[in-house]
Amino acid sequence: MQERVKKEPEREFRVIGTRPLRPDGADKVTGRAKFGADFKMAGQLVGKVLRSPHAHARIKSIDVSKAAALPGVKAIVTRDDFKDQGSEFVPAGEMLVNYRDVVRTVMAREKALFEGHPVAAVAATSESVAREALKLIKVDYEVLPHVMDPVDAMRPDAPLLHDDMITAGVTPAPTKPSNVAKRVEFALGDVEKGFKDADVIIEREFNTKPVHQGYIEPHACVASVSEDGSAEVWVTTQGHWIVRAHCARLLGWDISKIRVTASEIGGGFGGKTVVYLEPLALALSKKSRKAVKMVMSREEVFRASGPTSGANVWVKIGAKKNGKIVAGEAILKYQAGAFQGSPVQPGCMSAFAPYDLEHVKVVGYDVVTNRPKVAAYRAPGAPISEYAVESVVDELSERLGIDPIELRLKNAAKEGTKAAYGPKFGPIGLIEGLKAAQDSPHWKAPLGKNQGRGIAAGFWFNIGGETTVSLQLNEDGTLSLMAGTPDIGGLRASLCMMAAEELGVDLGKIRPIIADTSSLGYNFLTGGSRSTFSSGMATVEAARAIIKEACVRASKLWEIPIDAVTWEDGKVKPAGDNAGKHQPMDLGDIAKIAGKTGGPIIGYSAITAHGAAPSFGVHIADAEIDPETGKATITRYTVIQDAGRAIHPSYVEGQYQGGAAQGIGWALNEEYIYGDDGKLQNPGFLDYRIPVASDLPMIDTIIVEVPNPRHPYGVRGIGETPIVPPMAAVAAAVKRATGVRFFELPMSPPKVLKGIKDAKANGGAKATA
């Protein structure tokens, strides 16, 4: 079922809101589309990475002499090939980056800090020679004790990853180093006072495991550095300008020397916003003076690319008997992996965002552990903290005997609500979403034996950022659109639709591409649910620039003042009869005269997009539990979310459904499993269990449309919010199906069965599995 619920009467659109075929579609269904590993350069070498077998070890020495002597080996790089970077936080598109850590993530220096940490890279004439060479590299390790989980890592006696790490955000500053990189705190009002007024207080502790984005396409790139130092990189990434910035910094090259082309990208979800292979490939190419291709194996993707944090979360919520929440408090301990930078800050800021609260306090800790450095994953940080808060809200609704939707409606944030992270919300669609859930056939449907139904809300900020779009009017009146935010799931379709709507031309007349870093101005990456919002805004500006210029050319040709011409239904016309009789001209006519009236016509927009608006979602999940095995099956699922306005509803629905599926995996089966030796035991899709087609039901969607007043077409970001509610919604469904509440993810069969048995044993007492 796909539905749409509109706040305002539908504006009349010709293209927006329809469901045309995507412009990049044909190549993707015929196998012609070129993804990261599909690109080939003449004479290219194969690059491979030697990785640490230890979770934590001092690297005493690296001897590459035997490998270098192997016929077919053309270049080897180690820590010695990358100059060290000082500890300094610099804005590099994606939040703040400390290049001291980036250079160490790409190639270990003093220590290997996680199993899979790169220690050397080889370029050779063939895969088999490269593999052979890796075996010949001798690394002398001094193995050190490791620590894997945030709570352990915070203990005073825990093994130290960085002996100079002094916790930031604590006054007075600690004198001793620890694994706690940062303490953050967000507070509104006075929680102590709030809790005093509460009739009911619920306090719970939750634990979640790291989960991987699970994109099906492994990281891959080809790099080629010519003798004059100019470099080409072909790579699968969410942000090729970010790849350029990082590579230039790590290699000490001018940005202008590096041209990065984004291939088609086979999924990212935040995981392709950082560099792993690219600087290595460039360094190997420079040394070997040949093109170097590097592709990660699936095992490398799991061992060495960033999942999102596992965490320990404590939540306390107080409410009146009537359901009004009077105070909320939480402590978040997020593991960052080997280097600081977990998403604990957005986790703190979003934890209570769906609610209108007077008194809130959230404290977060960014904790390093001997795991791969985390990378962004869809609404980074929010799914973990909101899972915990929503689970307590669900328990509150049971305790107070108030319907979970009613309880949320009583406390829901709306326009003007002071968000728990400070500022007031503009127009938002949470209440509309909750009401749509209440009215949905799913919410009213009867349940079968061993089935339970859960509901949860979710929030994400969404962002804008630096964006450039170029729209060229071709000689025949067709248009070429160049955008710079990689298209992960239908962006090119949405951009063309917005341009066609503005220009009154057929969609088929516009051919979009994702331009390389030398052909277009700077673009921040595809992330933060910004691409349709920001590149859309720039596309509209570029289209309007073309219209403006078209009017100028017509006025010149007709020899009438510019204000005597007007643009209507895709044509330039005389504004009125007094402007004289002139044949209206469409873009085709304008294109013909462009050269003779001043030259080519190009609409260009280079902006920092502002006005991004948050998107709230509400998910309903039905789970059926096999009481004898503890296995949960999701039997029905509905996603309700505010899109602002859906440009191409099919791809909005796709984001809702895909986020829900990832969340269901997170809730039920996905987890990193490490042995006591600090080695990952499930680095593959066999035992890292993402949902398969037969695990899921159809996922119904209801698109709520409360337009964002700051976007020409009312667009909000929508990509990230869908992964926020599922864990709590599924947990609530499991609770209602079994009578047992679980406080740990994933709710895998052994845990659920044990919970059910323990509950029976202690006469229905709550399990704390």
Add this chain to the structure above:
Amino acid sequence: MAKHHVATTVNGDAVEFLCETEQTLLDCLREELDLTGAKEGCSSGDCGACSVMIDNRLVCSCLVLGVEANGKSIETIEGMADGEELHPLQRKFLEHAALQCGICTPGFLVASKALLAKNPNPSETEVRYWLAGNLCRCTGYDKIVRAVMDAATEMRGA
């Protein structure tokens, strides 16, 4: 040691290539024949992105040695469309927006075609179980399943 000489048929065309014993059929299609439609998502048979047909049998080409292809008939995504005419499955995948990033799409299409050849009128459950070996991380499978069932209806002329 010397490479193996392999003579096979790919999408109806006779082709020959040389490969090392270690090379999988997927490696050979992508590197020796430049047919990059089949993707490597895991190289362990868990994701289905490398799905191809060998003698009308659906397999993961990452779990077949290139040398095993000798004398066999192989069909890949590159051979699915009939000239300019997309296969109904390809069309339905586009109409239903059954792809987001598109990396898994060739594997899903090859596997779905094999399903409809065997079972022209599959139930939703049959589609889901047949395609359980093809991972998609973007779509939640909903639109893929709808596209396959819609294509089946069209192909049955119903």
Add this chain to the structure above:
Amino acid sequence: MAHVVLIGNLRQYTGGVTELDINAASVRQLFARLSEQFPELKPHLEEGLAVAIDGQIYQDALLQPISEGSEVHVLPQIAGG
């Protein structure tokens, strides 16, 4: 005058001050005034802080005007996946 609220950890650099009124017509001016008043806050203002002017969040927007009587929150930047 704009009413300025400092969110999260920022109070550590302001000797505990979280709310104050400042005369500033733009984000640049606001940051300049804040830096004069709280030198410890300066580096953080230079790298990666966002503002919300009457609820609307701005990142990298030094030239954004601030109108008389606006409520301005200074908060960490948001990125995303």
Add this chain to the structure above:
Amino acid sequence: MRYEAPDTIEAAAKLLAAESGDARVLAGGTDLLVQMRSEILTPALVVDIKKIAEMRQVKEEAGGVRVGAAVTGAELKEHPRLSKVWPGVVEAANLIGSTQIQGRATMGGNLCNGSPAADSVPALIAVGAVAAIVGPNGRRELKVEDIMLAPRKLALTKGEIVASFLLPARPPKSSDAYLRFIPRTEMDIAVVGCGVSLSLDGSGTCTAARVGLGAVAARPLLVDAAAKALIGTKVDEAALAKLEAAARAACKPIDDKRGTIEFRIDVAGVLARRTALIALERARKA
């Protein structure tokens, strides 16, 4: 690495026996290629046995059926008689991996890969399958339950190949079933697997039964006590309770990434009961 594809089983056995380095049989390759890619195995010789006619056929023999060890799961499913008479064996073989894997994976490979969790093995054990083994010193026969000794360890000597499985004739009113537990609906390795085969007399009393369990010990098990719980009963509640207990008592599992000891023991009982009921239903209709 050498690759050979002989067309007789004797030739294959000779090649394997003659290789001084690591020599591996390539059937479906769905385990071997994965282990080669991750460099768990680096064989000097790979012998592809799919060109050996004897190993690729399914043929009637003494009222039973002899299944070549290199027949794929998909082929087993398509065979007209197998699914009718040995539904448990076919459904077990068809649980090995995805549709794609079905096009390649074989019961011989599933057994000789030496995993205690192999799906087809408990089902073969349940129906009393006997493997024909060919080696440099000729042919011999081994009951399937006697072939795997421990993880990756088989009762085969160098050069020996499992050529085929004889599924022996069963009296009328006999059938079998196989169930496994996995966290998802597909694509996982069995956390517990159970095969049950039983025969009924005219009165519906169980006259013969065999129960095989997988993934609950270092090797797939034939559980006599579980069979005894059924024989001589009408497979009523009391018998099923005994069966559950016997199945659980036979488990010697480990804690690993796929399940806990406690969970495996619990679920072994649950599956034994559920599998027996399916086999019972089928035997009544047989």
